[in-house]
Amino acid sequence: MSLLDVREYGNPILRGKCLPVEKVNDAVRVLIDDMAETMYKCKAIGISASQVGVKERVVIVGAGEKLIALVNPEIHSCGAAAKEIAPEGCLSIPDIQVDVGRAVKIVVEGLSRKGEPVKLTLEGLEARAIQHEIDHLNGILIIDYLSFVKRQLIKKQLARIARLCKAEQSTRIDSR
Ligand SMILES: [Zn+2]
Numbered sequence: 001m002s003l004l005d006v007r008e009y010g011n012p013i014l015r016g017k018c019l020p021v022e023k024v025n026d027a028v029r030v031l032i033d034d035m036a037e038t039m040y041k042c043k044a045i046g047i048s049a050s051q052v053g054v055k056e057r058v059v060i061v062g063a064g065e066k067l068i069a070l071v072n073p074e075i076h077s078c079g080a081a082a083k084e085i086a087p088e089g090c091l092s093i094p095d096i097q098v099d100v101g102r103a104v105k106i107v108v109e110g111l112s113r114k115g116e117p118v119k120l121t122l123e124g125l126e127a128r129a130i131q132h133e134i135d136h137l138n139g140i141l142i143i144d145y146l147s148f149v150k151r152q153l154i155k156k157q158l159a160r161i162a163r164l165c166k167a168e169q170s171t172r173i174d175s176r
Contacts, residue, residue: 004052010162024115046129048136059133070110098142
């Protein structure tokens with residue numbers, strides 16, 4: 001297993017849409033294991049493939065007792081579910097927290113690490129984390145939930161993160 005570089009705000013991959021995984025093969029399993037290791041190392045409770053530079057629909061959540069790894073995750077129902085607003089942080093946008101309203105309870109479907117179909121009913125922090133990570137697969141970030149006025153307030157902070165990210169990109173030799 002190896003640690004992966006976490007891409008930060010300003011990196012265009014975070015704004016792109018990830019593509020469905022066609023087959024859960026060994027390469028996908030290695031990606032899942034590396035993402036999990038990276039997430040634990042960063043003391044995060046979730047991570048998406050786009051955050052480690054891979055444009056595939058894979059998410060990991062470690063907010064409960066068990067590690068959840070889902071390939072091609074789809075939120076199946078959260079229709080009438082109650083929403084709750086709570087602060088969220090993001091590995092890709094350091095030092096910024098945003099209040100985000102999320103469904104309290106969801107049903108999510110996808111493929112397991114073995115490539116088998118799974119259907120999970122999740123609540124609370126696990127449900128919140130999955131919704132956050134699936135947003136990443138669609139190029140959506142927590143700052144998109146900010147009102148115009150609040151976004152103006154953190155504009156400088158965001159510009160600083162994006163500048164650091166650009167400087168890093170230009171000095172890094174990176175194959176992905
Ligand atoms: Zn995030």
